[in-house]
Amino acid sequence: xxxxxxDQSPADGPxxxxxxxxxxxxxxxxxxxRAEEHDRDATFPYQxxxxxxxxxxxxxxxxxxxxxxxxxxxxxxxVLAQLGRGDASVxxxxxxxxLQHAEQxxxxxxxxxxxxxxxxxSRRGPALVNTLRAEPGHPAxxxxxxxxxxxxxxxxxxxxxxxxxxxxxxxxxxxxxxDEPVPRIGTFLVRGDSAxxxxxxxxxxxxxxxxxxxxxxxxxxxxxTDLALGLGGRENPGAGAAAALTRAWHDLALAAVYxxxxxxxxxxxxxxxxxxxxxxxxxxxxxxxxxxxxxxEIEALLIGAEELVGGLAPRVDLAEPDAVARTGPAxxxxxxxxxxxxxxxxxxxxxxxxxxxxxLERYLRDVLSGRVHFAPDETVxxxxxxxxxxxxxxxx
Numbered sequence: 001x002x003x004x005x006x007d008q009s010p011a012d013g014p015x016x017x018x019x020x021x022x023x024x025x026x027x028x029x030x031x032x033x034r035a036e037e038h039d040r041d042a043t044f045p046y047q048x049x050x051x052x053x054x055x056x057x058x059x060x061x062x063x064x065x066x067x068x069x070x071x072x073x074x075x076x077x078x079v080l081a082q083l084g085r086g087d088a089s090v091x092x093x094x095x096x097x098x099l100q101h102a103e104q105x106x107x108x109x110x111x112x113x114x115x116x117x118x119x120x121x122s123r124r125g126p127a128l129v130n131t132l133r134a135e136p137g138h139p140a141x142x143x144x145x146x147x148x149x150x151x152x153x154x155x156x157x158x159x160x161x162x163x164x165x166x167x168x169x170x171x172x173x174x175x176x177x178x179d180e181p182v183p184r185i186g187t188f189l190v191r192g193d194s195a196x197x198x199x200x201x202x203x204x205x206x207x208x209x210x211x212x213x214x215x216x217x218x219x220x221x222x223x224x225t226d227l228a229l230g231l232g233g234r235e236n237p238g239a240g241a242a243a244a245l246t247r248a249w250h251d252l253a254l255a256a257v258y259x260x261x262x263x264x265x266x267x268x269x270x271x272x273x274x275x276x277x278x279x280x281x282x283x284x285x286x287x288x289x290x291x292x293x294x295x296x297e298i299e300a301l302l303i304g305a306e307e308l309v310g311g312l313a314p315r316v317d318l319a320e321p322d323a324v325a326r327t328g329p330a331x332x333x334x335x336x337x338x339x340x341x342x343x344x345x346x347x348x349x350x351x352x353x354x355x356x357x358x359x360l361e362r363y364l365r366d367v368l369s370g371r372v373h374f375a376p377d378e379t380v381x382x383x384x385x386x387x388x389x390x391x392x393x394x395x396x
């Protein structure tokens with residue numbers, strides 16, 4: 001992991017963030033070269049994650065007080081959009097680790113010793129982290145995963161689903177309830193190689209096939225007391241604002257990934273239109289106004305979505321309440337734009353766009369699968385509607 005300090009000056013040379021950006025194009029090319037293989041075989045892209053790590057991109061949001069670059073959300077959305085062009089699965093796995101480090105930089109939720117261990121592992125190689133929250137068929141409310149007190153620690157038992165990067169996670173932040181008479185809900189920091197953990201290879205989806213978003217089974221997994229977070233039972237006045245900021249980072253970071261996928265689809269479409277000359281024409285399809293207009297529609301969709309995400313991100317970095325409140329609708333609009341752009345590209349190309357010989361059909365499957373990472377549209381829209389009603393008419 002590359003380190004820096006808050007008072008680093010230009011005379012010290014390029015910042016770690018600038019150096020990571022300089023390495024980004026090569027990483028994207030490497031990811032794109034292997035994406036089809038990993039998608040076809042549903043294999044985890046270890047080489048791609050290693051390349052992201054070696055470029056300094058996997059720890060870009062480690063806070064400066066922890067010796068990291070302190071990458072901002074505005075910088076992260078740019079990185080993830082580019083990684084999404086190369087391989088959406090690698091980009092999503094990277095995003096969740098970046099979001100964990102960013103949250104630690106903001107809140108310091110991890111205990112000092114545990115986070116130092118994560119950073120040490122991050123210097124040696126890729127150390128992936130993710131939160132394991134979802135459970136199969138379990139309604140909202142108390143988690144089915146149970147934490148039972150045992151001596152100086154906790155024993156965690158349960159099943160988590162949709163665990164992105166499951167087979168390669170160094171750490172798992174597992175949500176569970178205690179088995180006390182009055183249950184408490186907390187987050188338990190679990191080493192990925194702990195005894196009692198089993199990865200059940202359930203992930204066989206249409207898209208993001210290389211993301212290894214399998215189920216994780218925990219059977220009496222021991223967690224020390226100091227790695228159990230949020231069990232204090234005391235109300236934190238800043239918890240609501242902190243949670244909203246965490247959601248805002250999640251919304252924009254993941255939206256950027258799928259805008260990157262849509263840009264990759266557009267890139268392929270441009271090459272196709274320039275090269276494809278049907279038998280009844282003397283010029284390629286790019287010479288026809290109908291195709292240029294359709295391509296312009298895709299360009300307009302993506303420009304609008306990118307400006308929305310890119311414009312909100314710096315304001316979220318400043319924790320502006322209005323910006324934080326708008327990221328839910330922003331990711332919905334960005335996701336819809338990305339999906340629409342790729343669907344239009346497929347429609348324009350016909351059979352070639354749906355052929356496994358070309359990547360466009362993979363981009364379509366990946367961009368559609370992005371919906372699993374966001375709240376349902378009706379939830380986002382209901383919240384936006386309620387906010388508009390609470391605000392009332394805007395007076396000039």
